Every structure is written in C-alpha cells, then in structure tokens.
Amino acid sequence: AGEMIAAAKAHFGVAAPETPKAIGTSDASLIWSGPDQFLVLSKDGKHSIEVLAPGFAGSASLSDQSHARALISISGDKARAMLAKLSSIDLHPDVFGVGAAAATSMDHTSVTLWRGGDRNGLAVFNLLVFATFAESLWHTVLDSAAEYGVTIGHSEDL
Template identity: 80%
Template sequence: MEGASVAEFSWDVRSPLDRALAVEGYGAHGDAGVTLTEIRNFDLIQVMARRGKAAEMAKAAKGRFSVAVPETPKAIGTRDATLIWSGPDQFFVLSQGGKHGIGALGQAFAQSASLSDQSHARVLISISGAKARAMLAKLSSIDLHPGVFAVGAAAATSMDHTSVTLWRGDDGSNGEAVFNVLVFATFAESLWHTMLDSAAEYGVVIGHSEDLA
C-alpha cells in the first residue's frame, strides 16, 4: 500500500540482568568480601539419554570429550568445555564459541540422546571472595565446607525457593573458592537481588564477563 510504513524491530539479545546489574560496589564499604559476576555469551546444551540408551550416550560423550560423563553430582572440566551433572543420565555441556553448540553435538548424540539448547534460557553467575561461602550459606542448605564440597562438586538444589544448578569451579588465582550458579532466566533478576541483599554486610563487587570461570 502506497505510503504504508513497516515497523522496525530489534532482535538484539539482552541479558535478563541488564536492568539489575550495575557495575559498581554494593553494601559495606572497605574490602569487599563477595564478588558477583554474570558470565555472558556461553553455549549451554542439556544432553539427556533416551530410554535404554544411557550406556551409548556415555560412550558417545567419551568419544567427543575424552572424559567420562558425570554420573553423580559433579562438574568435570575438559580442554574446552565443562560437563555438569543435571540429573540421572543427563548433563549440561557448558562452552563458548559454538564448538559444542547444539548443531555441533547433534551428530555425536544422534542415536543415544536428546539435546536441548539452554543457552538463552539460563543465566550463569560466578560467586567468589572470602565471604562467598557465608553468603551462599544464607540461601542454600548445601554444606559448602571445602572438605565436603570440593572443586568439581555439584548439586541440583534451590536458593531462596529458586531451582538452580550449583557447582564449585577451580579456585581463583588468589586461592579462594569460586562457585557457579545456573538459574532460569525468568528468575535470575529476583535471585540476583537476593544475593546482593545476602552479601551486603560483607561488601560486594559487581560485574559481568565474557570469560567462563
């Protein structure tokens, strides 16, 4: 129709935490005890064995990643991905750059597993600092003592009534523990504010990163 105009739409992908995340300090002054970092631009694929195909899925994963898949709550690092237990006969593949995206993994697991791309359905938050455990203890019943929750330990649990996947990554360069939380995008902003409130007494450094912890 002459004179008609077409509306322009933007399909830019935005973080669910865009409104909530302010890159600055929060809470108590002085040396911050907690660092909260949103990790962006990652690939997250859930791999779920088909009925009776768990052994075949495990074999396919071993061929793809050169490590055994986690059969208990664990996070196993490879050269370019992390395999995170997410339930019986299922796990997440966390990576960057598309090498282990859903298209790349489709052929490897075509006969043994169903894949679900969760890259934009979840938010990944890295938590570190001297008071990271103290803050997390307010939100979760998981025992995070280093003798119990060692590097690579994982759990499907809840924080402030929100379902999350929690695991301990490699320690930071300063030797402090690093914890990672995957949360559904629709609950991410609420949980973020809860984390800030729980960490306020220790002081918080807030930021975002393109690098996986």
C-alpha cells in the same frame, strides 16, 4: 546411559558425569543435572547443538538451553558464608570440593550449583539459573552479600 557416556567421551575427551559433579575441558564444562543427564557450557559456541547432535544420535535427547539460563559466578573470602544463607547444601571444602555439583534451590529458585576451580586462592561457586528468575536471584545474592561487601565483575571464562 552407557552410550551417552561413551558419546561424551568421544566428543569431549571426558566421560559425562554420572554423579553430582562438574568436569571441565579446555573449551567446555559438563555439569551433572540429574540421573543420566548433564548440561554442557561451551566456550565460544564450539559445542553447539548442531555439532553435538550427530555424536549423540540414538543415545541422548538434546535440548538447546543457550538463552534459557543465566550464569552467576561467586567468589571471595565470604562466598561460602553468603551462600549458606541461601542454600541447605553443605559448601565446606571437605564436602563440596572443586568439581562438586548439586541441583538445588536458593530462595525458592531452582539452580544448578557447582564449585569451579579456585581463583586467586578463593573458592568459586557457579549458579546456573533459569533466565526468567535470574534477576530475582541476583538481587537476593546481593542482599545476602551486603554485610560482607560486594564487587561485581564480568568474566569470559564460561
């Protein structure tokens, strides 16, 4: 684990998260996904598996998940209330602040959840879900948010 953390620091300029948290750089996010493991979300494919492999050789096993997962990002003044319907995680900002992460489930679907930086003064919650379950979870999210109103948008942030 120590070698993997050092390899992440050498490549990304930050150490790999050792506890449930997400660490952002200018072109990637490193998200804790379990003991001694983390996910890398790369902007513009800069950190492809081919680029990462030499630096992590001998210290980590790499697996390309580019097409295996879908990202759902949720924000708004009722985002926390809506997510509380789907998760047992305490999402209050005193407990689940910016950068906090969790491997959890929502509506019987495994997700990696982390709190991104606030946008326009509102909390941003990111859900990374296996692509095969994304549509089902998406509809569950929409159903849970219906009483608050929903605006669907697209971002190139990640």
